Amino acid sequence: MTTAADRWVRFGLKPLVYAAGAGPFLYVAAGIAGVDGVNLGANPVEEILDILGIWGLYFLLATLAVTPLRQATGWVPLMRLRRPLGLAAFFCVLGHFLFYLVVDRALELDTIGEDIVKRPFITVGFAALLILVPLALTSTQGAMRRLGRRWQSLHRMVYVAAFLGCLHYAWQVKADLREPLLYLAILAFLLGWRWVRHQRRLKHVAPAAFERLG
Ligand code: HEM
Numbered sequence: 001m002t003t004a005a006d007r008w009v010r011f012g013l014k015p016l017v018y019a020a021g022a023g024p025f026l027y028v029a030a031g032i033a034g035v036d037g038v039n040l041g042a043n044p045v046e047e048i049l050d051i052l053g054i055w056g057l058y059f060l061l062a063t064l065a066v067t068p069l070r071q072a073t074g075w076v077p078l079m080r081l082r083r084p085l086g087l088a089a090f091f092c093v094l095g096h097f098l099f100y101l102v103v104d105r106a107l108e109l110d111t112i113g114e115d116i117v118k119r120p121f122i123t124v125g126f127a128a129l130l131i132l133v134p135l136a137l138t139s140t141q142g143a144m145r146r147l148g149r150r151w152q153s154l155h156r157m158v159y160v161a162a163f164l165g166c167l168h169y170a171w172q173v174k175a176d177l178r179e180p181l182l183y184l185a186i187l188a189f190l191l192g193w194r195w196v197r198h199q200r201r202l203k204h205v206a207p208a209a210f211e212r213l214g
Helices: 004-033 044-073 076-104 109-118 120-137 141-147 149-155 157-172 178-213
Strands: none
Touching: 004 044, 004 076, 044 076, 044 157, 044 178, 076 120, 109 120, 120 149, 120 157, 141 149, 149 157, 157 178
């Protein structure tokens, strides 16, 4: 049975998250079209790369915050936001990568290959993108059913992708590390939350299982 809260998430919050996912692209498009009040600065190529990269990271962290938020509030319909947030993260990062490939590097494959191999911050970003591809492809209900328990193991890799995304950001910042460190701290908190919950569950489930055996 669907409740009012469920309908609110499904028909209110979920479309809002999809719209938010389109936001960075619309902003960039408005900047390129020269819309009044949207300024891409003196170096628009770098600015566009930065906008798509930072929003990719925001959406990635927001995706990871959904489960802890559901556990803290007990509000199960929130889980419906996980997929739209994850897809928003994936498309921002993909846009960031494609913009780098086509505009920043003008599709010069040897320079791109050299960047990926020789510039550690790019190697790490590229690894994060490669992790996100199978996660986006298996984000449907059908894939979830087909993969069963393996789905969860696969999707835990999103933590690795987020860590590599933070590292990639920290690595290319020249002076002020405060912002990337803040995102790393948020990621550590979200991981720590999961770890504590897991330990608590083990403490309760293991003795109960022994009791049943006895
Ligand atoms: C999960 C994957 C990724 C995330 C979360 C991510 C995120 C970011 C962030 C947050 C920034 C800095 C933005 C700022 O200064 O405000 C950035 C910069 C950059 N990223 Fe990524 N990125 C990812 C993957 C990639 C990939 C695959 C490439 C290319 C192969 C790439 C190339 C770059 C470049 C060249 C910059 C520097 C732009 C500049 O000069 O300011 N990134 N990225």
